[in-house]
Amino acid sequence: MSVNNGDFVLVWESNTQNDQSKREIFEKNLKKDGLILEILSNNEGKVGFISIHTPLNVLRTYADILGIQLPMRKTPEMTSSVFNPINKSTFFCKFFKYLEYNREKLPKKSSTEFDGVYSREKEYLFSISGSTSFPPGVRSRVVDFILKRTSYSENDQLHQVGIDKLLTEKVYSAAYPLHDGRLTSGTGRRCLLRSEWGSLQKFYKYQPLEAVREYLGDRVAFYFAWLGYYTQMLIPASIFGIFCFIYGLSTLYSNKYSEQICNSESFEPMCPLCNKYCNYWNLKDTCFYARLTQSLDNEATVLFSVLMAFWSVLFLEFWKRYAFELSCRWDVSGKIQEEEYPRPDYLARLRGVKKQELNVVTRTVEPVLSFWKKKFPNTLFSISMVLLLSSLAVSAVVAVILYRISITVVIFTQWAEYDPRVHSWGLILVHGTAVLINLLFIHFFDWLYTFLAEYLTTIELHRTQSEYDESLTLKIFLLKFINFYSSLFYIAFFKGKFVGTPQKYKYFFWISK
Secondary structure (H helix, E strand, O other), X not given: OOHHHOOEEEEEOOOXXXXXXXXXXXHHHHHHOOOEEEEEEOOOOOOEEEEEEOOHHHHHHHHHHHOOEEEEOOOOOOOOOOXXXXXXXXXXXXXXXXXXXXXXXXXXXXXXXXXXXXXXXXXXXXXXXXXXXXXXXHHHHHHHHHHOXXXXXXOOOOOOEOHHHHHHOOOOOEEEEOOOOOXXXXXXXXXXXXXXXXXXXXXXXXXXXXXXXXXXXXXXXXXHHHHHHHHHHHHHHHHHHHHHHHHHHHOOOOOHHHHHHHOOOOOOEEOOOOXXXXXXXXXXXXXXXXXXXXHHXXXXXXXXXXXXXHHHHHHHHHHHHHHHHHHHHHOOOOOOHHHOOOOHHHHHHOOOOOOEEEEOOOOXXXXXXXXXXXXXXXXXXXXXXXXXXXXXXXXXXXXXXXXHHHHHHHHHHHOOOOOOOHHHHXXXXXXXXXXXHHHHHHHHHHHHHHHHHHHHHHHOOOOOHHHHHHHHHHHHHHHHHHHHHHHHHHHHHOOOOOOEEOOEEOEEOOEEO
């Protein structure tokens, strides 16, 4: 055996006595769980590698515990598809045939091949001939489950459990699963996916979702299924958007409103853009800005916005159907959270809880979480932080508004006398810099929100990984929605609504708008 045919690799660099002791205990407990460890190191002994191999009996045991789906054995009765076959001689099938990926290299699972939740008591129903019957994704998941729940303490203390804490304490410098074969050569699934799916030359091909699911797991396959479906649905919307842009360019010099501005022979005095400091200005000075606006915002844009409203509804409903189809095909719906094992971090944070009960579903002893002492205060703190972080995004929008008002006043008071075209390039300069500043705010808050959302979800003490993922997804969605779209809500519902008139300007922080 070697690192090349292992399932998981641990890397260590520290040689302190304490770290070495933790590694020895951890590796001894891994061997008790049935894993095979092959310890390798370089000549100087500064960097060590541990290749983890998963025997067949361990894979069977944990596949039963985790409820992993495996291919079922074919029977003589399973000779025909339960689905209606598609007539491949139709015009559309022939037309889109070139979009199919190479079915010979990455064969699609037949409709007579089914997966089922593995059970050792009913192993005769499954097609298992050896350890190779378990896909790489399943093998990595089993090893990851064991690593996160193995103790590195002699007394099996709950707070000294899992590879994540060992990585945090720098006992191990890295822990990662191995890919199947080389990236650029060979017949492994990794090389095939790179050449038939990850290559830029195959960007127009359909995705081999069955092969992606087998190699990377259900969640990754679902993500790329959504990404591919979203990209396909954007094609008609983008085509119509291009036509709208071409229409704007074609009417650039024929639009009556922009032409009235640009071809005006007389001086058209316009009201000052601010009170006290700004002077009257000529409407013709905004000719360039008017034509630029016409190319992006014209009559076709109204129709485009209506069609995009219908498109968003259709996309959501069609995706629900497609997602449900994939869920039924892959049998990943209807998971019961009570059947999941507790998260290792959940057990570690409840190490001081004395009251414990037997979970009759998982057949393990688990600590009982006090709602009023631990769950409620942490949840209340998390909700308060989400509200505070949301207000920060709104404050960033207000800051950008103040910037635009201030820079507009400075430009029009300092440059209007020297350059009459300041009302064209000045507006473009103000809008462009404001967009860049808003973009920086969005990226900064995006990083901040992701980090704090993970921390807040962790202190909420969710028992299972599914509960943790749902709470984390909800926080990230709320925070990023406010972060990304608060400026758009301002433009749509507030911008330009509170300006006032030259006789009675309305003020915002003592600055007229």
